[in-house]
Amino acid sequence: MGIKSFQGPRMSQSSRDEIPFKVSDFMTKKLITFKPEQSMKEVIEILISNKISGGPVVNEDNELIGVISEGDCISHISKSRYYNMPLDDGKVEQSMIKDVETINGDMNIFDAANKFLEAKRRRFPIVENGKLVGQISQKDILIATMNLKTENWK
Numbered sequence: 001m002g003i004k005s006f007q008g009p010r011m012s013q014s015s016r017d018e019i020p021f022k023v024s025d026f027m028t029k030k031l032i033t034f035k036p037e038q039s040m041k042e043v044i045e046i047l048i049s050n051k052i053s054g055g056p057v058v059n060e061d062n063e064l065i066g067v068i069s070e071g072d073c074i075s076h077i078s079k080s081r082y083y084n085m086p087l088d089d090g091k092v093e094q095s096m097i098k099d100v101e102t103i104n105g106d107m108n109i110f111d112a113a114n115k116f117l118e119a120k121r122r123r124f125p126i127v128e129n130g131k132l133v134g135q136i137s138q139k140d141i142l143i144a145t146m147n148l149k150t151e152n153w154k
Helices: 040-050 070-082 109-119 138-147
Strands: 054-058 064-069 123-128 131-137
Touching: 040 070, 054 070, 054 131, 064 070, 064 123, 109 123, 109 138, 131 138
Parallel strands: none
Antiparallel strands: 054 064, 123 131
């Protein structure tokens, strides 16, 4: 008597070559971006009013040149209060992170989740041909996995 398999039919090899659940499928494309010449006071107001924790800094050609975050804003406030300077004295380019780590939009969201854990970042910009096309956040990863909870993740 033969052994019966209850696993069902196996997936064909060609479907394994495709990247399921790509970052580009779940990234935010309509971004709030900042300019290097913007005042820090304006950035703080935008972060608060839009309930976001940071965003990409782009030049006039929409090329990513940095990222500004709540932490950068807090650091600016601390420095300006220490030196007894007005809050709106600084510009984004003075406080932003310039060495920005990006990820590929074709990356699998589960690989992206591991990258979030390794890098301890809240967001990663996605750049194509030198231009900012989107951003994926930890929250986007959570939303994606909840939307896919009925799918087989293998």
